[in-house]
Amino acid sequence: MSLPPGFLDELRTRSSLSQVVGRKVVWDARKSNQGKGDMWAPCPFHQEKSASFHVDDRKGFYYCFGCHAKGDAISFVRETENVGFMEAVEILAREAGMPVPKRDPQAQEKADKRGDLSEVMELAVRWFRLQLKTAAAEEARAYLARRGLDAGALERWEIGFAPDAWQGLWDALKGKNISDDLILGAGLAKPSSKGGKPYDTFRGRIMFPIRDARGRAIAFGGRAMDPNDNAKYLNSPETELFDKGRSLYNVKEARVAAGKGQSLLVAEGYMDVIALQQAGFEAAVAPLGTAITENQLAMLWRIDPEPIITLDGDTAGQRAALRLIDLALPLLESGKSLRFVMMPEGQDPDDLLKSAGKGAFQKLVDGAVPMVQLLWQRETEGRVFDSPERKAALDKALREKIMLIKDPSIRSHYGQEIKDLRWKLFRPQGGERRPTARSGGKWQAAPQGPSPTTKSSVLAAGTDPRMTQHLREAVILAAFATCPQIIEDFESGLEMMVCADPTHRALRDVLLRHAHQDPTRMREKISEVLGPDALENLLSQRHVAITPCIRHPGDREMASLTVAEELAKLEAARGLDAEIAEAMEDLSGVADEGVTWRLSEAARAAELASRSGHEDTAEYDRGDNGADINKDERSRLDKLLGTIKFDKSKR
The missing domain is CATH 3.90.980.10 (DNA primase, catalytic core, N-terminal domain)
Structure with a gap:
């Protein structure tokens, strides 16, 4: 309907927004200033305890600082009463004593x-x-x-x-x-x-x-x-x-029940809706024989910000759920999403209610999964990711889906959730190492240190390898914690860290899950999971505190160099452990020179890695007494002597 110019402006002027909103909220007396028309209350559009919903009565607009809902009196009536534009206009006009103009x-x-x-x-x-x-x-x-x-x-x-x-x-x-x-x-x-x-x-x-x-x-x-x-x-x-794409079966009654606090359930057919209503799930609707359309999804969100899709446990029902994901992703807004309940195979809601009762169905509804999990399930179920190419293909497919989300905040949270799920799928399992050709491709337990028969060998001489690994891991984790921006560059190396120490393992997991955080937020996440003193205890350890990147926090280049060097040393140590384990396996049979050569090469590689960054690169002169004199040190000494003035009278 076309309304005369100025009618809506006059309607908004006559309608007190605070009175319209006041029917749905309880004002916060401490924050509100009724004399200035500055009113605050908990938001009626999402669950909260604080008063983040603001009404400016003089300007006629409201805004929620939590869910970002905003609008005027007409939009408020539309959203809270679940009515169309003209119905909202008629409601406000009736309250304001204004006759609605007749149609053309x-x-x-x-x-x-x-x-x-x-x-x-x-x-x-x-x-x-x-x-x-x-x-x-x-x-x-x-x-x-x-x-x-x-x-x-x-x-x-x-x-x-x-x-x-x-x-x-x-x-x-x-x-x-x-x-x-x-x-x-x-x-x-x-x-x-x-x-x-x-x-x-x-x-x-x-x-x-x-x-x-x-x-x-x-x-x-x-x-x-x-x-x-x-x-x-x-x-x-x-x-x-x-209009089939704009209609829902049982929409009027479901809207009333949802307004009383029931979750909105979306079933596939008429009989499912009837069965649900008879079992006490009165906020139930159904699309009319077709996949849910964009208009129907908008209708669902006007009734309930998070409808629960209850789809039949057959192939067609699963396909419908997956199609709905692609439809919903670009339309997601703060506070508006979907959850999914998949019925047991071969059953619909009516079947389940008859066979197992209301309690069994309620349990499924309580366990409804968010849409991001169904998206992950769609892209991973039944597939094997045993190669870098397959993992990359998964990353690409998920990235393309996430980029469909227009809201940057939701897109960021989806990315983080997918990152968590990916980490759970691909994370290294404690006490495991890569399979080798010598082991026949089977996974073997990681060696826990040299056996008694090798402790006295040259390969095991010096510091306990387990302690060395622990110290290097501490330095790496500290560098990542203070400069999380570099985690993305070394993510695979961080994932491969076995971390025998449970505290190190927990810290590694936090870093992987929250790699996108800035240093301040990263410290907060670490405190939430490991306790308020965990990071400080790590950074105060002597071998960590003297590390240059810790003494200069935020220096990305220095942190990257430190991590790259320490990861290389850990990798070399892991390679040496693997060679020792395989050599011991071979030595149980007939020993040959090949075993000895492999061990010596592995030991040499480990030695070179451990010396990385610490080799003496200074140049020397030969002194009169035959001793080596560092050229730089001698130059500095000569310069110092040249600055000293001698008193000739005391010679």
């Missing part, structure tokens, strides 16, 4: 026709209900009884029956002087292609009236009684009253 002639004519069509639909509802009581509907009544629908349920849902006759409803409506155009326009009959009388759209079917959010009959769904019928369920064709 064309709009009035169209509205009058819609009213006539609605009256015809109501006549059809009554006629179908009468037919259900006839002898021709005996089989239909028996079927409904088997499905658990008693007389009260038939009355509640206004279920009827369409006899298997070509012009049964047509003749009945014509007998009431209903014009052909209205019967055809309501989708109750179709014109004959052979020039005869129009014929009924529904024949030999159990009839379910479909009503809109205002309770008006706009269409029918018919369930075929003939098992050989090609269309088990048939909906009315689209008309001026009925």
Whole structure:
């Protein structure tokens, strides 16, 4: 409807936003200043205890600093009352004592026709209900009884029956002087292609009236009684009253129940909705035989910010859930999402309620999974990621899906959740190492240090390898904790750190999960998981505190060099351990020179790695006494001596 210029401005001026909002909230007396029209309350659009919902009564706008909901009096009524724009205008106009302008002639004519069509639909509802009581509907009544629908349920849902006759409803409506155009326009009959009388759209079917959010009959769904019928369920064709992609079965009653606190459940069919309602789940709706559309999703979110999709546990139900993910991702907003319940294989909600009862179904609803988990399941279920290429393909597919999300905050949280799930899938398991050719490709337990027979060998001489590994891990973890920006560059190396120390392992996991955080937020995350003193205890250890990147926190280049060097040393040590383990395995048989050579090469590589960054690169001169003199040190000494003035009188 087109409203005259200035009408909405006057309506907003006459309507006190604080009064409109005040019916839905309790104002915070400490923060609010009624004299200035500055009002605060807990937000009515999301669950919270603090007063983050602000109303500026003078400007006529509201804004929530938590969920970012905003708008004026009209949008507030639309969202809280679940009504359309014109209905919200009419509600506010009635309260403000303002008559709503009459529609223009064309709009009035169209509205009058819609009213006539609605009256015809109501006549059809009554006629179908009468037919259900006839002898021709005996089989239909028996079927409904088997499905658990008693007389009260038939009355509640206004279920009827369409006899298997070509012009049964047509003749009945014509007998009431209903014009052909209205019967055809309501989708109750179709014109004959052979020039005869129009014929009924529904024949030999159990009839379910479909009503809109205002309770008006706009269409029918018919369930075929003939098992050989090609269309088990048939909906009315689209008309001026009925737009399949913008309608939901049981939307009016579900909206009322959701307003009382029930979770909105989305099932697939009429019988599922009826079964749910009878079991006490009154906030249940169903799309009308098709996949959920963007408009239907918007309707669901107006009723409940997080509807629960209850899909049949068959292949078709799973496909529908996965299609819905792709539809919903670009539309996600703060506080608006979806959760999913997958029924046991081969069952729908009606089947489960009958076989296991309300408690079993409630348990499934309580365990509904968020959409991000279903997205992950879709991309990983039944697949093996045993190569870098397959892992990269998974990363690419998930990245493409996440980039569909327009809201940057939600996109960031989805990325973090996917990162957590990926880490759980690919994280190194404690006490494991890579398979080797010598071990036949089987995973073996990581060596816990030299065996008694090798402790005295040259390979095991010096510091205990386990202690050395512990010290290097501490330096690496400290560098990452103080400069988390570099984690992305060394993520695979961090993932491969076995970390025998439980504290180190826990810290590694925190770093991997929250790699995108800045240093301050990283410290907070570490404190949340490991305690307030965990990081300080690590940084105060002597071998950590003297590390250059710790003494200069935030120096990305220095931190990167430190981590790269220490990871290389750990990798070399792991390689040496592997060679020792394999050599010991070989020595149980016939020893040969190959074993000795492999051990010596591994030891040399480990020695070079351990000396990395510590080799003496100074240049020396030979002194008169034959001793080596560092050129730099000698130069500095000569310079110092040149600055000293000697007193000749004391010579």
